[in-house]
Amino acid sequence: MKTIWIALLALAPALPAAAGDAPARVPMSVRVTFDGNDPGPIRLPPVDFSDAAPVPSADVTSAVVPVAQTALPARAFVYSDGYHTRDRIHRVSSYTMLPLFAVQAYLGQHMFNNPTDITPTMQNAHRAMGWGVAGLFGVNTVTGLWNLAEARHDPNGLGRRMVHATLMLVADAGFTATALTRPTTASADAAAIYTYKKNQHMALAYASVSVATLGYLIMLVH
Numbered sequence: 001m002k003t004i005w006i007a008l009l010a011l012a013p014a015l016p017a018a019a020g021d022a023p024a025r026v027p028m029s030v031r032v033t034f035d036g037n038d039p040g041p042i043r044l045p046p047v048d049f050s051d052a053a054p055v056p057s058a059d060v061t062s063a064v065v066p067v068a069q070t071a072l073p074a075r076a077f078v079y080s081d082g083y084h085t086r087d088r089i090h091r092v093s094s095y096t097m098l099p100l101f102a103v104q105a106y107l108g109q110h111m112f113n114n115p116t117d118i119t120p121t122m123q124n125a126h127r128a129m130g131w132g133v134a135g136l137f138g139v140n141t142v143t144g145l146w147n148l149a150e151a152r153h154d155p156n157g158l159g160r161r162m163v164h165a166t167l168m169l170v171a172d173a174g175f176t177a178t179a180l181t182r183p184t185t186a187s188a189d190a191a192a193i194y195t196y197k198k199n200q201h202m203a204l205a206y207a208s209v210s211v212a213t214l215g216y217l218i219m220l221v222h
Helices: 081-094 097-113 120-150 158-180 188-218
Strands: 025-031 041-048
């Protein structure tokens, strides 16, 4: 049985040295062996690569796919059960703040404008509202600062919490000063002192209410 072995000559020496050179005509040859008889190499017609399209050089940089810059997910913080309990107390008690302010402002303004109409009942009601405001801010100061300390490492909403806490502490100081400047007598001998303290008391009260209301509204904005 006859066997045919065909071998191609190496093409590497005949290829262009540079990628930009024009393709050349590359000679090829085969050697055919019939049952061990070697008739010698048979020359084939040269292969013309002149019409072949040049192979573009590989651009590594163009293969780099840009990775979209996405924000890292917010870190999750786990709060204690006590935190959630204090938060509920803080929120529920805060709902009484604006009604207390409204009643207290009405009573105080009425007594300020009409000192001759002041009755013991009106004074007691004004005093009771004042104690209500003091109790509210006492509870919310404790629960708020406690929760602020626990959440100090949570960056989510930290700036808003800090502004809220600062305003409420300023309001605390203002309400304390308001109570200390409360006029206690309207006698003729102390009329000038009474008038001065009454005006001071009213100014401090409205300033403290304004600061506290601003701090309250900040926590409603998300």
